Amino acid sequence: AQSVTQLDSQVPVFEEAPVELRCNYSSSVSVYLFWYVQYPNQGLQLLLKYLSGSTLVESINGFEAEFNKSQTSFHLRKPSVHISDTAEYFCAVRPLGAAGNKLTFGGGTRVLVKP
């Protein structure tokens, strides 16, 4: 079984400041890792994912996440946030292979960007 912990339920941040959203997971098998974003009154959108290869992955809108196997973490960062980044962010894991039907989510981190 897998579990995902997002350590901060809310993160207020000023516009143009950096932000880091923390995600730790536990799993008895190898997993793929994902970050999803949910804008107000919308569904979830895939922000970025780690499947294999370089442990640093980037999204098209300036977010990046680093997979750390020894610390079982997949923290999300952005060096300079915009008002439009106000949303809820979910970290998720999915086991590799035939058992990979299920995406297990963390509780979410609500980011509020202030002008």
Add this chain to the structure above:
Amino acid sequence: EAQVTQNPRYLITVTGKKLTVTCSQNMNHEYMSWYRQDPGLGLRQIYYSMNVEVTDKGDVPEGYKVSRKEKRNFPLILESPSPNQTSLYFCASSLDSNYGYTFGSGTRLTVV
């Protein structure tokens, strides 16, 4: 446009009145899944399907049913809804286990 379509977007119903939330995807995905989202709990899987006529329980299946008669459709059925099923529901689909899921826009259900 590749998408997952859920209907309805909003639904208010009374306890015990059977309802169905429809879900359809146009990407020929094999995997489909239903999640419910509740504050502080993130998203929890209700049921999933790995292909036509293959379904299985997720973490919170009690009070729900699903069917997968066609690859594109995966309806969620509440035979006798109760107030604790008031939630935001998402349908999602995925090509296979090496990909993330694509989510629908959600169905906000209120059971009174």
